[in-house]
Amino acid sequence: MIQNQEIIIAGFGGQGVLSMGQIISYSAMKEGKEVSWMPAYGPEMRGGTANCIVIVSPKKVSSPIVTMFDSAIILNQPSLEKFDSKVKPGGLLLCEQSTIITPSVRTDIEMLIIPATAQAVKMGKKQVANMILLGAFLERRPIVSIANILLALKEVLPERHHHLIPLNEEALYAGQQFASSHMQTV
Amino acid sequence: MSEIQHDETPKLMKGNEALAEASLRAGLQAYFGYPITPQSEILEYLAEKAPEHTEVVVLQAESEIAAINMVYGASGAGARVMTTSSSPGISLMQEGISYMAASELPCVIANVQRGGPGLGTIQPAQGDYFQATKGGGHGDYHMIVLAPSSVQEMADFVFDGFRLAEEYRMPAMILADGALGQMMEKVYLPKAGTLPKKETPWATVGKTASRERNYITSLHIESEKMETVNLHLQDTYRKLKQEVRCELTNTADADIFLVAFGLSARICNKVMDIARAKGINVGVIRPITLYPFPYDIIASFAGPAKMFLTVEMNAGQMVEDVRLAVNGKSPVYFKGRMGGMIPTPEEIMLEVEAMSEKQQNLNQSAGYL
Numbered sequence: 177m178i179q180n181q182e183i184i185i186a187g188f189g190g191q192g193v194l195s196m197g198q199i200i201s202y203s204a205m206k207e208g209k210e211v212s213w214m215p216a217y218g219p220e221m222r223g224g225t226a227n228c229i230v231i232v233s234p235k236k237v238s239s240p241i242v243t244m245f246d247s248a249i250i251l252n253q254p255s256l257e258k259f260d261s262k263v264k265p266g267g268l269l270l271c272e273q274s275t276i277i278t279p280s281v282r283t284d285i286e287m288l289i290i291p292a293t294a295q296a297v298k299m300g301k302k303q304v305a306n307m308i309l310l311g312a313f314l315e316r317r318p319i320v321s322i323a324n325i326l327l328a329l330k331e332v333l334p335e336r337h338h339h340l341i342p343l344n345e346e347a348l349y350a351g352q353q354f355a356s357s358h359m360q361t362v
Numbered sequence: 363m364s365e366i367q368h369d370e371t372p373k374l375m376k377g378n379e380a381l382a383e384a385s386l387r388a389g390l391q392a393y394f395g396y397p398i399t400p401q402s403e404i405l406e407y408l409a410e411k412a413p414e415h416t417e418v419v420v421l422q423a424e425s426e427i428a429a430i431n432m433v434y435g436a437s438g439a440g441a442r443v444m445t446t447s448s449s450p451g452i453s454l455m456q457e458g459i460s461y462m463a464a465s466e467l468p469c470v471i472a473n474v475q476r477g478g479p480g481l482g483t484i485q486p487a488q489g490d491y492f493q494a495t496k497g498g499g500h501g502d503y504h505m506i507v508l509a510p511s512s513v514q515e516m517a518d519f520v521f522d523g524f525r526l527a528e529e530y531r532m533p534a535m536i537l538a539d540g541a542l543g544q545m546m547e548k549v550y551l552p553k554a555g556t557l558p559k560k561e562t563p564w565a566t567v568g569k570t571a572s573r574e575r576n577y578i579t580s581l582h583i584e585s586e587k588m589e590t591v592n593l594h595l596q597d598t599y600r601k602l603k604q605e606v607r608c609e610l611t612n613t614a615d616a617d618i619f620l621v622a623f624g625l626s627a628r629i630c631n632k633v634m635d636i637a638r639a640k641g642i643n644v645g646v647i648r649p650i651t652l653y654p655f656p657y658d659i660i661a662s663f664a665g666p667a668k669m670f671l672t673v674e675m676n677a678g679q680m681v682e683d684v685r686l687a688v689n690g691k692s693p694v695y696f697k698g699r700m701g702g703m704i705p706t707p708e709e710i711m712l713e714v715e716a717m718s719e720k721q722q723n724l725n726q727s728a729g730y731l
Contacts, residue, residue: 198546202374205548211374213546217400218485218702238631240545243706 179209179234181319182242184259186227187251187272192306196249197228199310203320203328204232212240225254232319247317249309253277268316270309288312290354296347301340304347311351322348366521368550377516378403378543380551381446381472381536384517386411387554388524391441392419394432396451399484400540401474404446426451430458430471437467438578440565442524446472448540449490450481453498459533460499464580464591466564466598468527470520471505472536474543477702485702486540488624491679494537495653502592504599506534507652509623513547515650521552528560530602537652539675541625541704599654607650608659612638616645618717619663621684622673623649625704630673632707633714642718652680657687664691667725669717671695673710675703 183200187193194215201213215228229245231237247268250256252275263269265284273291280287290312296305314322325348329341375383382404385393395405405422412420419436423429429445436443447455452473462469475490477483490498494507506526508519516538523534566576582588609627612634613619620630627648637644647663649656664670670692672681681696688694697713699705 198374201546205372205374211546211548213374214541215544217540217544218483237547237628238635239629239707240547240625241541241629241704241706242632243708 177318177321179232179319181230181232181246181317182244183230183232183247183249184227184245184262185230185249185251186225186255186259187275189224189226191226191251191272192303193226193251194228196306196310197230199325199328199332200230200232200320202332203324206324206328207320209233209320210235210237212237214240225252227255247313249313251275251306251309256280268313270313270316272305272309286316288316288355288358290351292351295350295354299343299347299350301343304343307344307347308351308354311348311353312355313351314348315352315355322352366518367553367556369553370550372548372550374546375513375549376403376544376546377510377513377538378474379407380513380517380549381520381538381543382407382411384520384552385444385470386415386418387552388520388557389442389555389559390418390444392421392432392436392443393445394421394423394429394436394443395445395447396423396426396429398426398448398451400476400486400543401446401448401472403543404472404474426454427458430455430462433469433471434458434462434465434467437462437469438465438566440562440567442528442559444470444472444520446474448474448476448484449478449487450476452490452493456493456499458499459505460497460501460503461580462533463497463499463503463505463595464501465578466531466595467533467578468524468531469533470523470527470536471533472538475537475539477700483702484540486542486625486675486704487700487702488537488539488626488675489677489679489700490537491652491674491676494535495655495683503595504602504653505532506530506602506605507537508534509537509650509652510542511624511627511648513542513545513549516542517549517551521557524557526602526605530598532598532602537624539625540702603654605651606654606656606659608656609646609648609650610659611646611648612643613645613647613663615643616663617643617668617721618714619645619647619668619670620673620710620714621647621649621660621670621680623652623680626673626675629705629707629710633710636707636711637714637718640715642714644714649680655683655687657683660684660687661689661691664688666691666728667721668692669695669721671697671710671713671717673705674698675705676700
């Protein structure tokens with residue numbers, strides 16, 4: 177289990193970018209860690225893109241806004257172009273395959289391109305693509321346990337959506353599986 | 363300073379939501395506001411909760427001007443009342459705030475600042491420091507100004523704000539910014555029902571046989587009377603100085619002091635960590651009450667071998683108060699970004715390194731080392 181992560185999650189609105197960040201934050205808080213979740217709410221959002229910075233730390237988070245990241249979870253090409261150079265050397269870059277036209281050419285970071293949307297469609301619900309990415313992320317950077325993510329979903333989701341939890345669980349494990357079987361891909 | 367009692371389990375909330383929830387727990391009786399980014403969640407949250415809180419009036423006014431005058435009316439009737447807005451909306455409220463200060467009416471006003479001047483941008487800024495601390499409206503008045511730097515303080519300062527506003531009978535402002543409003547953090551909410559309300563024998567709630575008529579006004583045509591009102595207000599501001607609050611981090615051995623409030627102070631804490639790792643002794647002074655300002659505390663750190671760097675999300679406003687406090691005893695530098703831009707730890711670090719180098723040269727030539 178790792179203790180510190182400064183993460184950027186970025187993509188289009190509607191891909192579950194902000195909620196993915198909230199789920200990590202909530203679960204980490206439940207594990208007794210310090211967290212901050214900072215969404216971009218400005219002009220970027222008006223252009224249809226969304227991103228959030230999530231910081232998980234064993235001590236009080238100083239600045240909620242950082243410019244370099246330990247990990248980037250990227251769900252579209254414009255976000256990749258914006259944040260590719262902002263991943264710290266040795267950091268992790270996770271991308272959703274179907275939206276990436278020109279992959280990163282960096283060689284000093286760990287990269288993983290995941291066919292999350294294709295997999296989610298196979299599972300019958302496109303919306304769980306973000307959970308597949310989250311599962312893959314947690315396999316590589318276990319900042320919170322998947323068990324606590326599931327508990328968080330139960331607490332955060334309204335009762336009427338609880339029937340979707342098993343599908344989200346399946347998606348998390350599918351992502352985890354993918355990440356563990358593709359140790360280093362570009 | 364009375365301690366706030368908190369829930370045992372934390373919640374993950376946006377600053378705006380935490381402030382709104384805290385206001386309900388503080389025993390809010392009326393809220394009047396008008397939507398504006400980046401603080402609209404406050405009105406939205408209260409409107410959503412209103413059906414469960416039939417004791418609270420939640421109203422979207424037709425404008426910010428109407429909202430602040432509704433606050434005047436509710437406060438005059440003795441209610442615990444709040445309004446919230448962001449920079450351009452707060453500008454519209456200035457006349458009403460001056461009237462409330464003159465009439466000695468307590469209330470809480472939150473300004474979740476955005477970049478200005480003018481209609482500006484919706485991104486976070488700290489450009490309203492002068493307006494908040496020096497009296498944005500007309501006449502010789504001040505408000506209590508509390509500057510939160512976390513979601514926890516967005517909640518807590520509602521309690522502190524009401525307590526101080528009622529104690530000193532004046533408006534209290536929570537001067538936040540868009541980032542603090544929009545970000546989510548862990549928050550231990552203050553417990554409901556733990557903030558006793560001060561008696562309001564001055565309220566205009568109908569004359570009883572046992573007392574004279576209560577009269578709330580800011581209009582005193584006779585200059586002698588108006589000066590008396592002013593002298594009384596100045597007396598209150600002098601008493602208010604005992605409420606000054608300031609957070610000091612690693613100041614004991616510091617050679618360079620970063621002075622910053624709100625979000626800027628959070629960024630400065632990061633700079634402090636980076637600088638200390640490089641062997642530069644940096645401390646952070648974070649004024650929590652911007653009015654009354656911690657002049658004496660800052661002055662106590664000034665001296666020939668020390669340096670100050672004020673960091674703000676504006677063109678340099680609080681730095682004037684820091685210079686007044688330091689009073690020429692140390693150099694005071696400034697680093698700021700404007701228009702909704704947020705200074706990065708890296709660019710502040712460049713300033714710190716340049717200052718440190720200058721300091722070492724000075725110390726060598728003065729024979730301190």
